[in-house]
Amino acid sequence: MNQIHKWVLSGIIICSLVLVANAQVTRKNIDQLTPEELGAYEHAIQLLRDRSAKNPYLLDGYAWQAWVHNKNRVSVPKKNTLKQGKMNPTRFYEKAASQTYSDGTYGYPGMCEHGKDIFLVWHRAQFYYFEQILQNTDPEGTIVDSKGNKYPTKDIGVPYWNFTQKPSGKKFPKAYENKKSVLFHEGRNLENNPEYKEFTSPELLASLLDEPDWPTFGGYVNATNGGYGTFEAQMHNPMHTPFIGGDMTYPSRAAYDPIFYSFHSYIDYVFEAWIERHGTDDITSTDYFLRAEQPQEFNLPDFNPGMGDRPNMGQAKLYFDIKKLGYQFKSEPDDTIYTKQQIETFLQDENGMPLELAKSDLSPYYKLFYEGVSRKPEATVGKLITNDVTVKPASKKQPYLYTYTEPNASSSYQIDLYMHPKKVKAEISSEKFRKKYFVATSTAWLDPEHHHGSNGMMDHKLNVDLTKVMNDLDKNFDKQAFQLTINHTKL
């Protein structure tokens, strides 16, 4: 072959690689996939599992990709001899992650960012790589996986599970309940609490998305204070636990369950919906580097690793334009986010009057969080915390923010908040009290086994922004003595 031929040929190869990497794929609702599309997704996941079964330390295998979520360091052998054999995937991946090889080097799969302003963008970056890996497992459908299937994978977009709608299966999308599918995963709360069907409502989602203040919705800056945004604490966390359960209960194992990916694909849909409404100008920490060790061949064209010595996925700001990341969402009518008007109508009583906090028998917040879903505030009394409050207007400049700190936090917990006149006794066990005075719930999602791979327990903080609650109260109870009662329970 002469030199010109070589250039032409390598040009074609580079172009076709670029094409695979940059093609616009569509992330669809998992219930709307054609059998071929679902087959292709299952095939790609199976191929990732097959890779890891032979070598769990491959960056483009299932195990490593799951470790990206929360195994900050693993020992990687010079030559792998560990094979999965008949072992179940979770046990095998955990075993592989805990080995120490004397001839090995350290790898740094990743540390998910939770409880801070880069939560949504960190997961988006994780998904960018994951989706590229899936597309490139078997672009043209020429490889037979260990289940005997082959499908072209080049057009895969990670399908999303809209968990604010009734599930197509008993509790999850049907595709995830099919025991023969690689998407099925042992241990989820399928049989426990069968009455728990849907946990978070589209009304709650729409009202959270309406919040224009970035930290309130998306999370607080880390280096000083940090803290969950409303979406993470009020929807994402309780879905992990108690709703889904199994490996999804633990940050360090969550992605062993393939439902993690469809769950977070929807979370990315929500992130995009927030950006569509409010833009990206107010998003904070956009220069932050996102820690994870990913296959370099999928780095974005303007990727730059910065000056540190640990691997990363580049800066947060690379990940705001989904077109550049090669995907778009296709939504079904049920996926359309409710309008402000619809929420206002929803928050009326049977006579069409707006529900009023501490006046109506039903708090508008209770209705928002709990109507039409099986989730309810905790009726048993846990640790009670009370704060005296004088009702007065709050504003963006002077927000009313409640911060709960859990010392030595070792496992997930929930706080339910009630705002009631000081003269009304907090009776958590009374449904009447809960319905009338409930204002918010917030869940911390923590790893009882280890936090970020260390053995140290962290103090943990939950911020709950009650600015709107305070202004609602101010309409009827200006300067009156109220009490904020918090019911803290372990999950």
Place this chain on the structure above:
Amino acid sequence: MSVYFDPDIKNIFAPYVQPMLEVSIATDQGTFSLDLSNYESVCRLSQRIKIAIEGYMPGKETAHPMPPGNNPLPDRDIQKYNDWLDAGMPEKEGAETFEGVIV
């Protein structure tokens, strides 16, 4: 009396070197290891360390107070660390001070 990285600050951090080597710290300059026994590494992240070790003090709350587990360093060690920062982070007597980037 002057405070130096070696031995003063190094001794304070000695019990915590191994667990912190597992962690990657994200900043707007890159992602970094923190080797608490290494002069350059501690200087580079010196402001993040200050925030972390002061994180248990009232009014100075931070997302990740260090060392974790409601286990603050004694006040005198935090003071020593701050004195060391104020003195320009000298490594040891006669040695040149850190001139790299603080992230």
